[in-house]
Amino acid sequence: MKVEQLSLDELRVLLAGQGLRVKMGPFNLSVQTRLPSLIHQLHQMYAHYSLADEDEIVEFHVRVIPKRSIRQPFARLIRFEVDGRSPFPPVSVEQALATLEWGVNLVIAMRINHLLLFHSAAVERNGHVLLLPAWPGSGKTTLSAMLMHRGYRLFSDEFGLMAPEIGDFFPLPRLMPLKNQSIKIIRDYLPEAILGPEIPGTLKGTVAHIRPPQESIERVDEAAQPRWIVFPKWVAGAALRLESLPQSEAFLLLATNAFNYEVLGETAFDAVTRLVRSCECRKLVYSDFDSALAALDELTDG
Amino acid sequence: MAEFKVDTRLDHHQLLLEAIIRPAVLIDYSNSQWELLLRVARRAKLLGYLAAWLEKDGLLDKIPQRAVNLLRSSLIQVKKQQQSVNWELSRILWALDGREILIIVLKGMAYQLQDLPNAAGRIFADLDLLVSKEALGQIESVLSEKGWQHHALTNYDERYYREWSHEIPALVHPERGVEVDVHHTLSSPLGNLKIDPLPFQEAAIKVEDEGVYVLSPEDMLLHCAVNLFQNNELADDLRHLLDFHEILQFFSQQQLSFQEKLINRANRLGLGRPLFYSLYFSRLLLHSSVPDQLKKRLNHQPGWLALRIMHNCVPLALLPQHPDQPSKRAELARLLLYLRSHWLRMPLYRLLPHLIYKFYLSVFPGKSARARRNG
Numbered sequence: 001m002k003v004e005q006l007s008l009d010e011l012r013v014l015l016a017g018q019g020l021r022v023k024m025g026p027f028n029l030s031v032q033t034r035l036p037s038l039i040h041q042l043h044q045m046y047a048h049y050s051l052a053d054e055d056e057i058v059e060f061h062v063r064v065i066p067k068r069s070i071r072q073p074f075a076r077l078i079r080f081e082v083d084g085r086s087p088f089p090p091v092s093v094e095q096a097l098a099t100l101e102w103g104v105n106l107v108i109a110m111r112i113n114h115l116l117l118f119h120s121a122a123v124e125r126n127g128h129v130l131l132l133p134a135w136p137g138s139g140k141t142t143l144s145a146m147l148m149h150r151g152y153r154l155f156s157d158e159f160g161l162m163a164p165e166i167g168d169f170f171p172l173p174r175l176m177p178l179k180n181q182s183i184k185i186i187r188d189y190l191p192e193a194i195l196g197p198e199i200p201g202t203l204k205g206t207v208a209h210i211r212p213p214q215e216s217i218e219r220v221d222e223a224a225q226p227r228w229i230v231f232p233k234w235v236a237g238a239a240l241r242l243e244s245l246p247q248s249e250a251f252l253l254l255a256t257n258a259f260n261y262e263v264l265g266e267t268a269f270d271a272v273t274r275l276v277r278s279c280e281c282r283k284l285v286y287s288d289f290d291s292a293l294a295a296l297d298e299l300t301d302g
Numbered sequence: 303m304a305e306f307k308v309d310t311r312l313d314h315h316q317l318l319l320e321a322i323i324r325p326a327v328l329i330d331y332s333n334s335q336w337e338l339l340l341r342v343a344r345r346a347k348l349l350g351y352l353a354a355w356l357e358k359d360g361l362l363d364k365i366p367q368r369a370v371n372l373l374r375s376s377l378i379q380v381k382k383q384q385q386s387v388n389w390e391l392s393r394i395l396w397a398l399d400g401r402e403i404l405i406i407v408l409k410g411m412a413y414q415l416q417d418l419p420n421a422a423g424r425i426f427a428d429l430d431l432l433v434s435k436e437a438l439g440q441i442e443s444v445l446s447e448k449g450w451q452h453h454a455l456t457n458y459d460e461r462y463y464r465e466w467s468h469e470i471p472a473l474v475h476p477e478r479g480v481e482v483d484v485h486h487t488l489s490s491p492l493g494n495l496k497i498d499p500l501p502f503q504e505a506a507i508k509v510e511d512e513g514v515y516v517l518s519p520e521d522m523l524l525h526c527a528v529n530l531f532q533n534n535e536l537a538d539d540l541r542h543l544l545d546f547h548e549i550l551q552f553f554s555q556q557q558l559s560f561q562e563k564l565i566n567r568a569n570r571l572g573l574g575r576p577l578f579y580s581l582y583f584s585r586l587l588l589h590s591s592v593p594d595q596l597k598k599r600l601n602h603q604p605g606w607l608a609l610r611i612m613h614n615c616v617p618l619a620l621l622p623q624h625p626d627q628p629s630k631r632a633e634l635a636r637l638l639l640y641l642r643s644h645w646l647r648m649p650l651y652r653l654l655p656h657l658i659y660k661f662y663l664s665v666f667p668g669k670s671a672r673a674r675r676n677g
Contacts, residue, residue: 028368057337057368061625070665083341083625113375263382 004047012039019061021052025172025220026115026161028058029104035078038064038096045097045175045196045209048217060107064096082107091202098199098207101175105158108172109259115170116271117259118160122169123152125300128227129169131160131279133257139234142182145210146289147296149190154216164264164271167278168223173212180205189289226275228299229254232284232292240291242299243283250281314342315621322348322544323589325355329364336369345622346540347425349373350380354423380425387411390429390480395513397448403441405514406432406506408485408525412516413545415509420548424541428472428481434503435486442470442484450475450482458659466492466648468533488525489532493647497528501571519553519560520567527580528573535643536619537636540587543620547584551591561592565599574602582609583616615639 003011003022014020019030020042029052033039052058060082067079067090077090080103087106091099109117120133121144130152132140141157148154155161155169157176162169175196178186183206186193196209229250230242254272255261261268282299286292317339320327331339343349353373356362362370391411398405407415410426433441450473455463463471468490472481487499502525506515517525526546530539553560568577578600584590597603604612618635644653 055333057333057340057366059340059368059372061341083345084623084628111372111375113378114371263379265382265385 001051002047003043003049003051006043008039008043011043015039015042019058020046021058022046022049023052023220024049024060024104024174025156026170027060027108027112027172028052028056030058030061031063031100032061033064033096033100035064035066035093035096037093038100041097041196044194045211047211048214050217060104060111062100062103062107064100066093095199095202097175097196097209098177098202101177101209104174108159112161113260113263116162116164116261116264116268118162118254119158119257119259120160120254121157122155122160122171123147124155124171124224125152126302127224128300129155129160129224130228130230130296130300131169131226132230132232133160133254135231135233135253135257138232139182140232141176141178142186142234143232143289143292145176145178145186145193146189146293148213148216149193150293153219154212159259162226162271162275163223164267167225167271167274169226170223171216171220173216173220175209175211177204177207177209179207183208186210226279228282229276229279230282230284230296230299232286234287235285236287238285238287240287240295241283241285242295245281245283247276247281250276250279312338314338314624315617318342318346318348318540318621319587321352325352325359325361328352328356329361331365333366336366340369340372341625342622344376345625346538348541348544349376350423350425351420351541351544352423353377354380358422377423380423383425383427384410384414386478386480387426387429388414390475390478390482391514393475393478394429394431394445394482397445397450398441401440401444403433403437404503404506406503407509407514407516408432409529412522413549415512415514415516418549419552420545424545428483430483430485432485432488432499432502434499438470438484438486442473445473445482449477462656466490466652489528490647492649492652493532495528495532495572495575495646497571497573519549519557520564523549523553523564523580524568524571524573524577527568527576531576531579532646533643535636535640536616537639538620538622540620540622543580543584544588546580547588547590550581550584554591561596565596569599569601572602574600575604578603579612579616582613583620586613587617587620611638 011020015032016034019032021028021030063081064078065081067077069075069077069090076093078093078096079086079090080088080099082103087103088099118131118133120131121140123130123144132143134140144154144157154173155171156173159172160169161172183198187195194211198206198208200206231245231253251272254276258268284292284295312335317335321339343352349372353376356365356373387410391407408430410424411429413421413424452471452473455471460471468487469483469485472483474481487497488502489495489497502517502521505518505521507518508515523546526542526549530536530542530546568574578597581592581597585592615635615638618632619639623629623632644657648656
């Protein structure tokens with residue numbers, strides 16, 4: 001059963017009652033809310049997600065509820081809660097969807113240590129995973145949004161989830177927040193992309209979410225081994241460069257940007273060592289999507 | 303807005319207590335029981351503790367995979383924290399090397415140094431140390447010299463610590479971020495219960511190979527009791543009662559008439575009241591085996607009415623709230639115990655302005671940051 005098979009009323013009953021329990025990559029997520037605007041947005045944006053199997057354990061329980069403030073008595077504020085506690089200060093009701101998505105990411109990053117969590121986009125082509133780790137100005141969300149509409153299967157724009165002992169990566173396709181200029185860039189380049197509402201005034205400026213393609217969500221149980229690590233960087237007007245990167249440098253870049261590298265300690269060290277040894281490591285500088293796509297296609301062919 | 307609906311067939315307190323008392327019951331928990339237990343245990347900061355027990359008893363492959371993943375995640379985090387605090391202690395000893403200062407390690411790190419049964423999987427992020435009041439200045443200046451810093455504090459908080467508290471403001475080394483709490487006694491000097499740290503220091507036991515001391519078993523339990531029923535507000539504090547229970551059981555099995563010695567020690571130090579409550583509630587909630595006639599020998603037992611009120615309030619505070627349906631009764635109990643703990647720690651003329659100030663900050667949190675900048 002998928003969310004899109006529920007009528008808006010059925011969805012509302014779940015969200016306002018025991019919670020909408022959906023499968024979110026290797027995890028299950030329960031969402032509760034009574035905000036009409038958020039219910040409408042989730043009806044569209046969560047359409048492809050499957051409901052969690054009956055009687056399966058749900059790992060994360062989140063809520064978005066209205067919040068009154070003594071300091072701003074007339075503002076329409078909402079509060080994001082996980083297990084009844086709020087990690088953020090209240091925000092305006094317009095930011096509900098963005099806050100929900102960030103909140104869920106935060107909970108995953110705070111609570112999950114049985115997997116190594118790279119701060120990285122990940123896509124799959126020809127049965128293997130291409131990691132696109134974040135570094136400043138990388139535009140990993142925009143790049144993975146483009147790739148997932150050009151034949152790559154989206155794993156995630158935010159988390160590279162790796163089982164440290166066996167090296168498998170797991171898909172976690174979630175809504176992808178495009179920020180500021182990238183919203184227009186993607187609207188122009190990918191008119192077929194399904195975008196949520198534009199949400200101005202967040203901590204990261206204006207945000208609009210892209211819905212992951214149906215296929216990515218349907219094949220969420222198919223893990224894959226990594227084969228390529230590409231550190232992308234968008235530079236205005238730059239000519240395309242795809243250069244090989246020494247393993248030592250790739251190691252440092254990956255280890256320092258994993259969410260829980262320190263917590264996992266030796267396990268993480270061994271896992272990242274094996275990862276960079278088994279992958280082709282590259283640095284990508286690009287300014288337009290078409291040439292970046294051609295270069296990545298060539299890298300991941302066959 | 304009405305509350306979200308909850309499945310009332312699941313009693314969250316019962317699920318948690320049974321899991322703690324007999325972890326073997328966990329292999330029979332249904333998925334929906336697991337789901338609630340995981341949330342409640344996380345709130346009680348006991349996920350790592352449960353994980354450690356299941357791992358030790360080889361039961362991790364007999365429970366649902368999603369539960370295993372969350373339990374293991376928690377245990378990994380806890381082990382990292384324990385390692386960090388351990389390292390912080392080693393850095394402190396390095397910084398103080400050559401100075402004749404007697405350092406007594408308290409709480410979590412002390413349990414770990416002695417490998418007590420409650421130490422496995424136990425969450426603790428701070429390093430708590432007890433030193434003599436005379437050594438405080440020296441320690442503070444040496445540590446400051448070697449890079450430890452105090453958090454930025456408001457003038458009010460600084461004064462609170464320096465004049466009214468049993469510890470100095472936490473010291474943190476910015477490279478590591480572990481809080482070091484240096485105590486000079488075990489309870490607020492303003493409180494109704496005057497504790498002389500000297501007998502604790504005299505009875506302290508040297509830890510082999512470490513160059514530090516820990517409290518004697520009896521004193522460790524008394525400190526635990528004082529923290530529960532004198533220093534803290536009891537809210538979500540089940541894990542500290544569990545410390546008490548585990549340490550009590552451990553030494554009761556190791557030493558003949560340990561409980562007798564504990565009672566005598568409490569009577570001698572005037573700590574009968576907090577010990578009474580600790581024994582009472584660890585028996586009530588965790589089924590500690592304590593003979594009735596033993597407790598009767600304690601001095602300073604509470605009166606009938608006080609015990610009645612505590613009996614009704616304390617479990618509601620110690621045990622975590624249901625994550626979806628917090629009970630109003632438990633909130634009231636927690637408020638009463640919050641007021642009680644302040645009442646015990648400060649005379650009324652200090653308490654009222656303090657609570658008003660705290661309430662003001664809870665409504666206008668920005669003011670505290672401003673006070674810090676100006677102060």
